[in-house]
Amino acid sequence: MAELFDAHWHGAWRVAVGVSGDPAASEDIAQEAFLRAIRSLPGFDGRRPFAVWLHRIVVNTAIDHVRRERRRPDLSQSAPGADAPGGPDGGSPELLAALLALTDEQRAVVFLHFWVGHTVDEVAVVLGVARGTVRSRLARAMTALRAHPDLQAIARVTDV
Amino acid sequence: MSEPHTADEQTRIVAALSSLHPDPAATDRARAAVIGAAAAPSVRRPLRWVRPSLRFALPAAGIAAIGTVLVLSLPRGEEDRAAVPPGPQTESCVVQRGQTFRILPLEPAVAMRAGTATVMWNAFDRSIRVADAPEGGPFASTRLSGPDVFGTIGPAFEQNERGDGVAAWVDARQVVAVHRSAGGEWSEPEVLGRVNADRGPYNGPAVAMAPDGTATVAWPSGTGLRGARRAPDGAWSRSATRDPAPLYPNMPGASEVAMATDDDGDVAAVWMLAGDGIGAATWPVDETGWTPTQKVLSTVSGPISMYGNARIVGSGRGFVLSMLVGRTTRVRDGGLIAARDDMVVATRLPAGASTWSRAVRMSPRGEVPGQNTSVAGPDGEVAVAWTATAAPGTPAYQRPGFPPRTLRVALSQDGRFRSTLLVPGARGTISSPALALGDGGQLTVAWTDGANRNSGRNSSVRVITYTAGQGWSGARRISDRGTGPLTPALARDAAGNTVAAWMRCAGGRDLVLQVATRPAGADWGAATRVQ
Numbered sequence: 210m211a212e213l214f215d216a217h218w219h220g221a222w223r224v225a226v227g228v229s230g231d232p233a234a235s236e237d238i239a240q241e242a243f244l245r246a247i248r249s250l251p252g253f254d255g256r257r258p259f260a261v262w263l264h265r266i267v268v269n270t271a272i273d274h275v276r277r278e279r280r281r282p283d284l285s286q287s288a289p290g291a292d293a294p295g296g297p298d299g300g301s302p303e304l305l306a307a308l309l310a311l312t313d314e315q316r317a318v319v320f321l322h323f324w325v326g327h328t329v330d331e332v333a334v335v336l337g338v339a340r341g342t343v344r345s346r347l348a349r350a351m352t353a354l355r356a357h358p359d360l361q362a363i364a365r366v367t368d369v
Numbered sequence: 370m371s372e373p374h375t376a377d378e379q380t381r382i383v384a385a386l387s388s389l390h391p392d393p394a395a396t397d398r399a400r401a402a403v404i405g406a407a408a409a410p411s412v413r414r415p416l417r418w419v420r421p422s423l424r425f426a427l428p429a430a431g432i433a434a435i436g437t438v439l440v441l442s443l444p445r446g447e448e449d450r451a452a453v454p455p456g457p458q459t460e461s462c463v464v465q466r467g468q469t470f471r472i473l474p475l476e477p478a479v480a481m482r483a484g485t486a487t488v489m490w491n492a493f494d495r496s497i498r499v500a501d502a503p504e505g506g507p508f509a510s511t512r513l514s515g516p517d518v519f520g521t522i523g524p525a526f527e528q529n530e531r532g533d534g535v536a537a538w539v540d541a542r543q544v545v546a547v548h549r550s551a552g553g554e555w556s557e558p559e560v561l562g563r564v565n566a567d568r569g570p571y572n573g574p575a576v577a578m579a580p581d582g583t584a585t586v587a588w589p590s591g592t593g594l595r596g597a598r599r600a601p602d603g604a605w606s607r608s609a610t611r612d613p614a615p616l617y618p619n620m621p622g623a624s625e626v627a628m629a630t631d632d633d634g635d636v637a638a639v640w641m642l643a644g645d646g647i648g649a650a651t652w653p654v655d656e657t658g659w660t661p662t663q664k665v666l667s668t669v670s671g672p673i674s675m676y677g678n679a680r681i682v683g684s685g686r687g688f689v690l691s692m693l694v695g696r697t698t699r700v701r702d703g704g705l706i707a708a709r710d711d712m713v714v715a716t717r718l719p720a721g722a723s724t725w726s727r728a729v730r731m732s733p734r735g736e737v738p739g740q741n742t743s744v745a746g747p748d749g750e751v752a753v754a755w756t757a758t759a760a761p762g763t764p765a766y767q768r769p770g771f772p773p774r775t776l777r778v779a780l781s782q783d784g785r786f787r788s789t790l791l792v793p794g795a796r797g798t799i800s801s802p803a804l805a806l807g808d809g810g811q812l813t814v815a816w817t818d819g820a821n822r823n824s825g826r827n828s829s830v831r832v833i834t835y836t837a838g839q840g841w842s843g844a845r846r847i848s849d850r851g852t853g854p855l856t857p858a859l860a861r862d863a864a865g866n867t868v869a870a871w872m873r874c875a876g877g878r879d880l881v882l883q884v885a886t887r888p889a890g891a892d893w894g895a896a897t898r899v900q
Contacts, residue, residue, distance in 0.1 A: 214403050222391045236395035243403045304385040323379055324386045351374050354382070 214243065217263055220325050224264045224335070227320025228271035230309055231278075238274050242267040264325070264335045268317070275313070307357045315350035318343050476801070476856035477870040477882055478526035478536070486860070486868035488899060489513075489526040489536055490882045497524050497538050498882075499555065500899050504866065508884065508899045513547055513555060514540065522564075522573040530863075533601070535584035537574040539564055544574050544588045548599065551582075561597045561605060564588050565622035571641070575626045579634035585652060589623035592643035596652060596659060608658030610650050612642055623648070629745075631683035637718060639665065639679040639690055647676045647692060649718075649725065665690065665716070665725055678741050684784070685749030686720035691731075693738055693755075713738045713755050715779075715786055731779045731786055735763045739774065739800075746806035747863060753786070754778040754802040754814060773797045778835070780810055792816075794833060794844025805859040805867055810837035815857040815869055818846075830857045830871050830885075832893070847885045847893045848873070855880075865889035873898075 221242055225235035246266050253262055311319060321332045322343075329347075333340045374382075477490035484504030492498045492512075500508035513524075513536070523538030532551030537544060545558045564572035574588040582601035587594055593612040597605045612623065626640040634654035642648045642664065650659040665676075679692045695711040714728040731753060732738045741755035756774045759765035776795035779786045795802075798819035805813040812835040819828045830848040835841050847869060857871040867887045875881045885896040 210404050211400070214400050218396060218399070219391065223386075223389075226389065232389055233392075236391050236399060239391075240395075240399035240402055243399065244406050247403065247406050301381070301385050302388070304381065305388060308382065308385060319382070320386070323382050347374070351378065354378075 210247075217260060218243075220260055221263060221267045223320060223325050224267040225271045227317045227324065228268050228313070229275055230313065230316055231274075232309075234274060234278075235271075238271045239267060242270040245270060258331075261327070261331050261334055264321070264327070265337070268335055268337075304354075304357055307354060311350055311353060315346050315353065318346045319350045319354075322347060476803070476858045477872065478524055479858045479860040479868050479870045480526065480528040480534070481860040481862040481866055481868045482528060482530065482532055483862060484864065484866050484888075486866075486884070486886055487526075487528060487534070488868070488870045488882065488884055489524050490870070490872070491524060491538070492880075492882070497536075499526075499536070502884075502886070504888070508897070510900055511555065514538070514545065514558060525574050525576045527576045527578045529578045529580050529582065531580075531582065533578055533582040533584075535576045535578045535586065535599075537561070537576050537586045537588075539572055539574060539588070542572075544586065544595075546574075546576075546584075546586050546597070546605075548584050550601065559605065561586055562588060562590060562595050562607075564590055565624065571624040573626075575628035575638065577628045577630040577636045579630050579636070579654065580632065581634055583634060583654065585628065585630070585636045587626050587628050587638045587640075589626050589640055591622055593623055593662070594626060594638060594640055594648070594650065594659065596638070598652065606657065608652065610648070610659045610662045612648055612662045625679065627679055627681045629681045629683040629688055631688060631720065632686050632749075633720060635720070637681055637683075637688045639681050639692075641677070641679070647679045649690070651718075660723075663724070665692075680741060680743040680753070682743050682745035682751055684717070684745050684751050684781075687722070688718045689715055689743070689745070689751045689781075690718070690725065691715045691741060691743045691753045693741060694728075711737050713741055713753065713779075715751075715753060717784070729786055731789060732757065732777065733789065735760050735765070736775075736777075738777075740802060742802050742804055744804040744806045744859075746808065746810070748808055749784075750806065750810060751781045751786075752778055752804050752806045752812050754792075754804055756800060756802060756816075774799050776802055776814070776816055778804070778812065778814060780812065780835075780837075782810070790835065792833060792844075793841050794831065801856040803857045803859040803869075805861040807861055807865055808863070811835070811865070813859055813861065813867055815847075815859050817855060817857065817871075827851075830869065832859075832869065845893070848883060848896050869893075870899075 218239065221239040222235050225238035225242070226232050229235055229238060242263070246263050249266065253259070308316065308319065317336060318332055321327045321335060322329065327335060329340055329343050332343045336343070477488055480487045486502045487499065488508065489497065489499045496512050497514040498510050498512055500510040502508040524536050525538070526534065526536040528534040533549070535546065535548045537546040539545070542563050544561045544564060546561050547555045547558050549555045572589055574586055577585045579585070584599045585596060587596040590609075593610040596608045598608070599605045622643050624641045626638055628636060628638040630636050636652040637649065638652070639647055639649045647665045648662045649665045650662050652659050677693045679690060681688055681690045691713060693711060694714055712730050713732040714730050716725045716728040718725050732755060736757040737760050739756040739758070741753065743751060743753040745751050754776060756776055758774050773796050776792040776799060777789045778792060779789045792814055795814075795816055795818070799816050800819070801817045803815040813832060814835070815830055815832045817828055818831045827850050829846045829850045831844050831846050833842055833844040848871065851873065855872045857869055859867065859869050861867040866889050868884065869886075870882060870884045872880045873883050882899045883896045884899050885893050887893045
């Protein structure tokens with residue numbers, strides 16, 4: 210179980226952040242999801258990857274959390290473990306804020322697809338929606354993100 | 370249907386998200402809660418291990434062919450692994466992972482030369498410290514790093530026979546290095562580069578000090594390895610490897626670099642490739658950078674899916690790599706079901722060679738290895754040690770409860786590993802083996818012994834010595850019992866003077882350094898705290 214936790218903790222946490230938009234609360238969400246998964250293990254038949262099954266539980270747990278909290282994330286708070294801006298290997302804090310500010314539906318598909326690494330089909334299974342729904346939400350999320358300067362430059366180069 | 374985004378957009382989005390990490394303390398609490406819940410009697414159904422989702426087919430050809438085998442570095446699974454204790458855990462201090470492929474880099478770094486012991490450690494008060502103790506004298510501590518150090522990883526430290534030294538660590542993702550000439554003072558810290566954000570404690574740098582005083586530092590960055598080299602009285606030069614891109618996007622970056630130098634001053638580095646396998650490259654003494662990256666494959670028969678814990682030592686005019694590998698048995702729905710046939714293997718890169726020799730299996734069947742470590746002696750012989758538990762289905766396997774760990778060592782003779790030895794007195798909740806090897810195969814072994822199963826509250830460091838032709842001495846405890854200690858390190862000089870150092874919980878979440886020395890021909894002295 211220790212190795213299972215170590216292998217899937219970060220992925221589960223990322224799913225929780227994607228659905229809840231709240232990095233600070235996502236440790237508790239992911240922990241609760243793991244505990245639910247342990248109780249549900251007899252129901253796991255192995256026909257799909259374990260990560261997909263676990264992340265479905267994380268999504269449901271995160272949705273329960275959001276409904277309980279009934280609030281949007283405070284984007285002015287620093288994300289735990291966030292690095293100082295800049296550097297060749299670092300990302301843009303401004304783009305990160307824009308990602309966290311996406312709608313719940315758009316943020317979930319973006320995080321699950323880009324950050325957790327699920328295919329579109331797997332995202333559909335994890336979120337319990339149709340494949341076309343995932344693609345349309347991704348497209349709308351990219352439209353919203355392309356208003357950000359970090360992605361505007363790419364768009365200009367692509368247009369040329 | 371085309372993707373609604375470009376590859377560049379994806380890269381920038383992932384880079385922005387990569388600055389987010391779960392809180393380590395919350396992760397520790399969650400881990401303890403999940404493991405505790407899994408151990409409860411209500412969990413009856415065996416847990417079948419399934420890999421994170423990957424889509425690929427293993428090559429039909431045998432592993433002897435140089436093919437691209439996608440491997441993973443987290444091979445554990447199946448129900449009995451839930452019963453394997455994670456190692457001596459400390460209730461109020463840093464949690465150590467006992468039975469995994471990875472060792473958290475908590476151990477101090479030690480060296481012994483002409484009776485003078487040198488210890489370098491992460492003082493966890495936001496400083497890196499070094500202390501020297503001339504023979505029989507007290508340790509004098511110096512602070513190497515500046516204030517406001519956050520997220521420190523390391524240090525790595527190495528010293529040659531002359532006493533030239535190099536050390537490196539990570540401060541808030543920056544790789545920092547210091548050096549000193551024999552008899553001199555440590556230089557001011559210099560920033561050499563940055564490590565990946567997503568691999569946490571496995572981003573630590575590695576160092577190598579050649580006989581002529583040339584220092585090399587390596588660290589994982591992005592999907593490859595970066596390096597810097599400094600000739601005596603020279604400036605740092607840089608080099609980077611060009612590794613194959615990971616098979617899937619968003620896979621973790623390169624990590625867990627280990628490095629060694631041989632008698633010629635050539636340097637070899639091994640590391641976990643981004644997403645899969647172990648990569649290797651050399652930096653020859655007369656070259657300006659790394660050779661092309663090779664993916665190291667085990668030629669032990671059977672489909673190999675998992676590699677981890679690469680350890681490398683310089684052996685004469687060449688190198689010996691030991692690592693853990695594990696098998697898969699079948700592929701189902703794109704996932705992998707791992708078998709319980711993990712093993713420790715060793716392979717050799719002779720001087721001037723460009724390819725690694727055939728890997729030799731060292732761990733016996735019926736045992737599952739965990740932590741491994743290795744050391745080279747002054748005559749080029751090599752010792753490898755690993756913890757192990759009995760494999761399911763064997764008579765020694767115990768259920769329910771926690772299967773005890775044992776400790777094995779393999780000693781080379783004339784360049785070949787001929788047999789393994791079971792370390793007497795090392796059984797139970799043991800972890801973190803450390804080795805020191807002298808001429809003629811005199812081996813010193815140290816480990817952490819957790820006498821109170823998982824509580825960690827009655828842990829200690831134990832040592833034992835093996836001499837070829839004479840056998841084993843009696844195992845003895847060289848530390849006090851208490852919370853911790855963690856991850857001992859060993860070093861000895863040509864005369865046989867030996868130093869052992871370890872971290873110890875001092876209450877709350879504070880870690881302190883303790884050291885014991887053994888003059889050649891004498892017994893171990895009392896452990897002392899070094900501040």
